[in-house]
Amino acid sequence: MASFQTTNQITGSKKWWALATVLLTMFFSSMDQTVVSTAMPTIIGDLHGFNLYAWVFTAYMMASSVTIPIYGKLSDVFGRKPFYLFGLIMFGVGSAISGQAHSMMELIFARAFQGIGAGAMMSMPRATIGDIFTPKERGKWMGVMMAVFGISSIIGPAIGGWITDTFSWHWVFYINLPFAVLAIIGVIVTLPKVRAEHRVKVDWLGSVFLVIGLIPILLGFTWAGTKYAWGSPIELTLFIGGAIILALFILWERKATDPLLNPLLFKNRIFNTSLILGILIAMTMFGSIMFLPVYVQGVLGLNAQNSGWVMSPMMIGFIVGSMTSGQIMSRTGRYKYLAWCSGAVIVLGSFLLNQMNVHTTWSTVVLNMVILGVGIGSLMPLMNMVVQNAFPYKMMGTVNSTQQFVQSLGGVIVSPIFGSILNKAFSNKLSTSLPTSLHQYKSKLAGLNPQSLITAQAQKSIAAEFKQFGSAGYQMYLQLMDAVKASLAYGIQHLLTLGLIFSILCFVGTFFLPEIGLKGKEYFHSEDSANDDAPSTSTRPS
Numbered sequence: 001m002a003s004f005q006t007t008n009q010i011t012g013s014k015k016w017w018a019l020a021t022v023l024l025t026m027f028f029s030s031m032d033q034t035v036v037s038t039a040m041p042t043i044i045g046d047l048h049g050f051n052l053y054a055w056v057f058t059a060y061m062m063a064s065s066v067t068i069p070i071y072g073k074l075s076d077v078f079g080r081k082p083f084y085l086f087g088l089i090m091f092g093v094g095s096a097i098s099g100q101a102h103s104m105m106e107l108i109f110a111r112a113f114q115g116i117g118a119g120a121m122m123s124m125p126r127a128t129i130g131d132i133f134t135p136k137e138r139g140k141w142m143g144v145m146m147a148v149f150g151i152s153s154i155i156g157p158a159i160g161g162w163i164t165d166t167f168s169w170h171w172v173f174y175i176n177l178p179f180a181v182l183a184i185i186g187v188i189v190t191l192p193k194v195r196a197e198h199r200v201k202v203d204w205l206g207s208v209f210l211v212i213g214l215i216p217i218l219l220g221f222t223w224a225g226t227k228y229a230w231g232s233p234i235e236l237t238l239f240i241g242g243a244i245i246l247a248l249f250i251l252w253e254r255k256a257t258d259p260l261l262n263p264l265l266f267k268n269r270i271f272n273t274s275l276i277l278g279i280l281i282a283m284t285m286f287g288s289i290m291f292l293p294v295y296v297q298g299v300l301g302l303n304a305q306n307s308g309w310v311m312s313p314m315m316i317g318f319i320v321g322s323m324t325s326g327q328i329m330s331r332t333g334r335y336k337y338l339a340w341c342s343g344a345v346i347v348l349g350s351f352l353l354n355q356m357n358v359h360t361t362w363s364t365v366v367l368n369m370v371i372l373g374v375g376i377g378s379l380m381p382l383m384n385m386v387v388q389n390a391f392p393y394k395m396m397g398t399v400n401s402t403q404q405f406v407q408s409l410g411g412v413i414v415s416p417i418f419g420s421i422l423n424k425a426f427s428n429k430l431s432t433s434l435p436t437s438l439h440q441y442k443s444k445l446a447g448l449n450p451q452s453l454i455t456a457q458a459q460k461s462i463a464a465e466f467k468q469f470g471s472a473g474y475q476m477y478l479q480l481m482d483a484v485k486a487s488l489a490y491g492i493q494h495l496l497t498l499g500l501i502f503s504i505l506c507f508v509g510t511f512f513l514p515e516i517g518l519k520g521k522e523y524f525h526s527e528d529s530a531n532d533d534a535p536s537t538s539t540r541p542s
Contacts, residue, residue: 034156063115072401079194087120317373
C-alpha cells in the first residue's frame with residue numbers, strides 16, 4: 001500500500017538522489033534555451049519562416065510564465081511529485097514534437113506545448129531544494145544550482161552548434177529526451193506522495209482569470225514597437241483588455257477561500273523588497289547584457305560564433321558569485337551585508353560596461369562581464385533564500401513560484417522596451433552620421449533594426465550594391481559601415497546607461513531589505529514565521 005506524507009519534506013538518503021534529480025533537471029532545461037538559440041538560423045533556413053522567428057521563443061516563454069504560479073500553489077497542497085512528473089512529460093513530448101516539425105507553425109505550437117512543461121521545471125527544482133534543506137543549509141546548495149545553470153549556459157552554444165553541424169537541427173530537441181527520462185525516474189523514486197490534511201478547494205477560477213489576463217498583455221509587449229506601434233489600436237486593446245481581466249483576478253483573489261496568489265504575501269516587506277530587487281536585477285541584465293552580442297559583432301567586428309562565446313565569462317563570474325555567496329550565507333546565517341556588497345559589485349560592473357565605445361577591446365568587455373556576473377550571481381540566489389526563509393514551510397511553493405513569476409514577467413516586459421529604445425537611438429544617430437554622398441541610402445536604411453544590418457549576409461548584399469561604383473564604391477561601403485558601427489555603439493550606450501541606473505536603484509534597494517536569521521531544522525516544523533515581516537495567519541489549506 002502506498003504511503004503518504006502530509007508535507008513535501010525529503011529526508012534520509014533519498015534527499016541526495018532528489019538533489020541529483022533537481023540538478024539534472026536544471027541542467028538540461030536551461031541548456032535547452034541556448035542550444036535552440038544556436039540552431040535557429042539553420043531551422044529558419046530549413047523551414048522558411050523568418051517572419052515567425054520570434055514566436056519560437058515567445059510561445060515557449062508565454063506558456064511557461066503563466067503556468068509557474070499555478071504549479072507552485074498546487075504543489076504546496078498536493079505535493080511536488082505529480083506536477084514535477086507532469087512538467088517533465090509535457091517538456092519531453094513537446095521536445096519530440098518540435099524535432100518532428102515540418103513548418104514554423106508546427107514548431108511554434110510544439111514549443112508552446114513544451115513551455116507548459118517548462119513552467120513546472122522552472123518552479124519545482126527550487127521548491128524541491130527547499131524540501132531537502134533548511135534555509136541555513138540551503139544557501140550553499142542554491143549556489144550549486146546557480147552554478148549548474150551557468151555551466152549549461154556556457155556549453156549550450158557549443159553543443160547546439162555541434163549537434164546541428166554533425167547531425168541535424170532536429171536533434172537539438174531530441175537530446176532532451178534521455179535527460180527527461182532519467183529525471184522522471186529520479187522523481188518517481190525520491191519525491192514523496194503527499195496527501196492534504198484537510199479538504200482543499202482549488203482556485204480554478206483564479207487560474208483562468210490569471211491566464212486570460214496575462215496572455216493579451218504579453219502579446220502586447222511582444223508585438224509593441226515591431227509588428228505594431230506602441231499606441232496603435234491593437235496594442236491599446238491588448239493592454240486595456242488584459243488589465244481589466246487582471247483587475248477582476250485581483251478582486252477575486254481577495255475573497256477566494258484559498259487564493260492562487262495569496263494577498264498576504266504582498267503585505268510582507270521582505271517579499272515586496274525582494275520582488276522589486278529581482279525586477280531591478282532583470283532590468284540591469286537586459287540593459288547591460290542582452291544586446292552585448294550585437295555590440296561585439298557589430299561594433300568590435302567579431303563573427304557570430306565568437307559574439308555568442310563572449311557571454312561565457314559573465315556566466316563564469318555568475319558561478320563564482322553564486323557559490324561564494326551561498327557558502328557565506330550557510331556559514332553565517334546572515335545576508336544583509338552580503339546583499340550590500342553584491343549590489344555594489346553590480347553597480348561597478350554596470351559602470352565599467354557603460355564606459356565602452358567603438359575603441360573598446362574584446363579583453364575589456366570580458367573583464368567587465370566577469371565583474372557584473374559575480375555581482376548578479378551573488379545577489380540572485382540570495383533573493384530566493386531570503387523569501388523562503390520569511391514564510392512558513394507549507395507556503396514555500398506558493399512563495400517561490402510567485403517570486404519567480406513576477407521576475408519572469410519583468411524580463412518579458414523590458415525586453416521589447418529595450419529593443420525599441422535601441423532601434424530608435426540607432427536610427428536617429430545613423431540619419432545624422434551618414435556622409436552627404438550616402439544620403440540617398442537613408443530611405444533604404446529607415447526602419448531597419450541594427451541586428452539586420454550586422455549579419456554577414458546583409459553586409460555582403462550591401463557591399464554588392466556598391467561594387468557598381470568601382471573603387472569609389474568600396475570607400476562608400478566602408479563609410480556606411482563606419483556610420484553603422486558608430487550608430488550601433490550610440491544606441492547600445494543608451495541601454496548601458498539604463499542598465500547602470502537600474503543597478504544603482506538595485507544597490508539602494510538592498511538597504512531596505514530586512515534581515516531575519518536563516519532558520520535551521522525548526523523551519524520544517526513551524527506553522528508560522530516568528531517575525532513581523534511574515535504573515536501571522538495559518539497556512540493550512542482550507
